[in-house]
Amino acid sequence: MQPDAPKTFRLTLTDGVAEVSLDRPERKNPLTFESYAELRDWFRGLVYRDDVKVVIFGSNGGNFCSGGDVFEIIGPLLDKDMKGLLEFTRMTGDLVKAIVGCGKPVIAAVDGVCVGAGAIIAMCSDLRIATPEAKTAFLFNRVGLAGCDMGACAILPRIIGQGRAAELLFTGRSMSAEEGERWGFFSRVVEAGEIEDEARKLARRIAEGPTFANMITKTMLAQEWNMGIEQAIEAEAQAQAICMQTQDFRRAYEAFAAKQKPVFEGN
16 A cells, blocks of 8 residues: 555545645635545545544644635636536535545544534544534525535434524534533533544544444435435344454354453454
């Protein structure tokens, strides 16, 4: 495996935990055409990698992401025809698909500004933690666009409920960290100086678990949105039977029998 060398975002990989963050802190980390595409391709590639078990998408310089760059994305979009606009909106949606389909649990560690496409990245992550300073806004409405961007109308109501999602999408207002925790968007709120350690602690706990089974859990969390209860129960029966064939399942049993903590190896 060649070492990663991203051009538009920061990346470190330690003991199976990849830490990603956008790298324009002086602008509150906006996205560009290039960073959208590079992040999409990197997350797509995770499906084929065994060296990454968990991803932390973190903040940089006190902010998570300020959305699409006004001058490098919004301005150029005004000159595109319908074909070009659709190519762009499909590319941004492909980033969400890549994060949802990457097979690795993704933790968003949100500090400061988290708006527009940044809010979408946090939304489509599996777990979200925040600092008290986190301000999350799906502000598409405020720039003359619909709230149905990058899957927001499908995913956000499933996290915080239809009415709360509708309020945020129709008004574009900021959701505070306290609201986000109360509504279930954030699983916890921690002080700014603690968020990196908390995210890493959570990531290590997940990374120490059964990697293949975690991939199945992430897959089923996404796929069962479109299933009825009977379909979901049957799909989970098949998925669990597959997991029962792994060596990690055997390792867990043998460790339990020996009164030891299991050491999972991901197969």
